[in-house]
Amino acid sequence: MDSESCTNVLNLLSSLGAIDKELWDKKKIVWSQNFVDGIADVYKKRYAETPRKPSFRTENLVSDTENTQSKVKESKVKDKEILSGKKNPTPPPYKKIIDYLNKKTGKQFRSTSKASKRLIQARYAEGFKEQEFIQVIDNQVAAWKAEKKMVAYLRPQTLFGSKFESYLNNSPNNRMSRPNSKYDHLVVNMMEDEDGN
16 A cells, blocks of 8 residues: 555544544544553553553644564563563462362362473463462363263363463353253363364
8 A cells, every 4th residue: 555545544534533633633642542442451561651642732742651563572571571481579379279179179280390380470470369369170070070071181281271261250050950961072072172082
């Protein structure tokens, strides 16, 4: 797309109110408050602040706060440091979490396992805390302990992986009992697909 076409599209977006008309008309700055509002939840999990609308009333075209791009870059660096274990003043309580899992399941997972530590660290980096790990363990033990096929999935790889938040919100009191359900094999197959087995 050539620059004239881009300008025409941006002029149209401005006239429709999709981008800030005043910023576009006076300084050719593209700003969409709807977009920023839509990503606000993402920024709650980051170290960076939500982007702020630039002010064109000052002589300086750059806002008086730090550039959003540099904030995002800094946030990514901090995320990498957290995931790599650097500069984390309070590491997650790996041992307490794994010991609790072992106690509830009767299994013997090691709290020193790199795979388990990586999963716990990743959830901590997302803002989850020890009590939420305990809740996930309690929820899934209550849900799966009685189902012979599901007991095998009471492990760090499954519990602390990508479905952590859904397990956290899984209330065992609201589950309906479904002994020998004709759909059990589908659930097991889905779990195996998730784990790469």
